[in-house]
Amino acid sequence: MSKTPPDLRYTEEHEYVKETDDKSVVQVGITDYAQGELGDVVYVDLPKVGATFARMDAFGTIEAVKAVSELFSPLAGTVTEVNTALESDPALVNRDPYGEGWMIRLRIKSPKELDDLLGSEEYTKHIGE
DSSP: OOOOOTTOEEOTTSEEEEEOSSTTEEEEEEOHHHHHHHOSEEEEEOOOTTOEEOTTOEEEEEEESSOEEEEEOSSOEEEEEEOTHHHHOTTHHHHOTTTTTOOEEEEESOGGGGGGSBOHHHHHHHTTO
16 A cells, blocks of 8 residues: 555555645655556656746656656646656655655745645545555
8 A cells, every 4th residue: 555644645546745845835746656657667757946837737757667747746836846856866755755855846826826725645645545
């Protein structure tokens, strides 16, 4: 069974949103379920700091042994930080998706959009666990 921490918000496309100390910035990555379905992650293509995305825009791709998938921005905003550790160790996504395997930090345009995301119980139902 996948881990779905109760303090995070989720998308149906398997990204998560974690609030940071700065209420206008969130951390984004893929869920434990998603990394498990992908298998061994071998490459992550992420945007540059300063890139701006609308909600559900593709912000990058993740490549695993089995598949390549797009990554979608759960909220509208501007990238403030990219996890450069994934360049040399993309498997961090597999080992610690909610911690060291995060992908981008996003300065969000509208905090109200957080309300449109799934809670952990809703996400768990969505993935059928």
